Amino acid sequence: LILNDTIQYGLLTATRHANGRDWWILVNERFSNRIYRLLFSPSGIQKLDSQHVNIALIDGLGQAAFSPNGEYYAIKSSYGLSVGHSLDVFRFNRCTGHLSEQIQIKNEGSAVGGLSFSPNSEYLYVSYRNNIFQYFLKSSNIDSSKILIANVDPLFPSYTFNTMQLAPNNKIYICATNSMKFLHLINYPDKLGADCGFQPIGISLPTFNYASISYSPNFRLGPIDGSICDSLGINNNPNCRWRSEQDTLDPLLMYFHDLSYFEPSEWHWNFGDPVSGFNNISNEQHPQHLFSTNGTYQVCLSVCNANACDTLCREIKLGNSHSENPEILTQIQVTPNPFSSMLYVGNTSPLGNNNCIFRLYNQTGTLAREYKLPFGITEIDTKDLPPGMYFWNVESHMEILRSGKIIKLNE
CATH class of the missing domain: 2.60.40.1930 (Macroglobulin (MG2) domain)
Structure with missing residues (x-):
């Protein structure tokens, strides 16, 4: 037995320790301001001292998540019409496992839903059954930065919004509050407002899914290099990944999205299209390229930081019809x-x-x-x-x- 208490159900979540190996696991006590800290290491799971935050958390349905960089922790929960629902955002210390700088945003009414951070950890997306909002975490007033991203279509009132998950392709997937054969989608969650590319019914499922989505912590988070907790000799050696998509109107225009992890700081693209001259290369993280003609191109991305470099090349075939x-x-x-x-x-x-x-x-x-x-x-x-x-x-x-x-x- 690791922990014996009345803990809030469904909000167990984890992020990697600053040493790059171990994991922090947080879970809060019901109707309380107490949050338990668990440390998962090769020795097993250890319960450390609990922390009492400044404002008590609302108990109920919802979702908790760490930001991809591990610097933020957020809880969205609701408990009936009399209590309403709240969003709590904290800063998180990956060395000590402690929370700080709590911000609580309360709303009236009862609304199931969930939340997810953007890949760059700058935006927080929160669903309230019939709406999805975006918050800018670097704002001096997070509550006032709220932007409406999506409403439920009144023609299809059952196509609601529930819990979310940021996937390795840097898209956010959102399930409905009922049994449906689809997931909603946020295509570009690093972008502000409507540019985030919300897409209702973004992906079809082979069978019905009832109000749930799989959860996975960010396995692509490494140590905090040079910190007091960087004691295991693990380095952030970049791992190169990318995806591409074709423009819907111009079949020769391609958009490229970097998915690399372990803290790359430099990007070097070669589109394999020497006819395009200087445009054949780019140092942008997420470039676009207009290819010269139909054909097969070898596109390569190299990512680097102070520790190492990594390269990934793929073939792009242009000229196929939709x-x-x-x-x-x-x-x-x-x-x-x-x-x-x-x-x-x-x-x-x-x-x-x-x-x-x-x-x-x-x-x-x-x-x-x-x-x-x-x-x-x-x-x-x-x-x-x-x-x-x-x-x-x-x-x-x-x-x-x-x-x-x-x-x-x-x-």
Whole structure:
């Protein structure tokens, strides 16, 4: 038995010790200002002395998380209409495991939800069932820095927001408060306001997921080099990782996102496109490049700091049409089949809002329905259509992305 107390459920979270090996685990006592500190090392789990913070924490549903750099700790919790919900933000000392500089932001009402930090640890995203807000942690007044990022679509009130998780690809995934076959998505959480790229129904799931998302601490956090706790001889040797995405309008324009970890301080990109001249190289962390023509390019990123360098090269193939992209099969879905009074078209493709058009034809080739598809689910009333076989396609910029056939039954 490690700890015997009435602790708040569902908020266990961890971050790496400043020595680069061990782990700090925090959990708070219910309806109290006491927070327990656990240290996980090769010797096992050790319970250290607890800490009493300045303001008591609200007990209830919610989520706790450390920032990727381990410098912040935040708790979002709620407990009924009479108590409301609160957001508590602390500074965290990775050497001692102590919290400081508590800020508590209270809101009225009852709202489940969660939170997640941006990859650069500068922004905090908080969901309140029907809304998602962004807070700027370096602001002198964190509460006043709040920016509304997303509202639940009134046409789809069940597509709510719950707990979140920052993934290794530096995107934030958000589950709903109920049973759904999708996750919402924040594509660029290091950017301010609407530029963070919130995408409702950003990824389809193969089965229903009920109000939950997997949790993983940041395994890509190393020691604090040169600190009093840097006693194990572990260095932050950079590990190079990156991803890319194609512009939705110009197929030769690519956006590159650095995912490297262990504190790189220099970035050196080579896009393998010497025809582009000086634009063939970049020292930006997240550059973009307009390639000269269709073809196969070897793109390399080298990252360095005072300890070491690391390089990762990959091939980029340009010239494929969108319809040749296998992800389109999961990004555009038409259900159910067979259908009766309603047809649902799901669109999570990256082609932009209302840039996709859905068309439904009867067996004689007569157009029966035509809709511009926003991100998410489009409901199509088909009560007046006679039973039989129908053909559908989804087009974007004069190109057929997907097509199929579907059967209408008698109601």
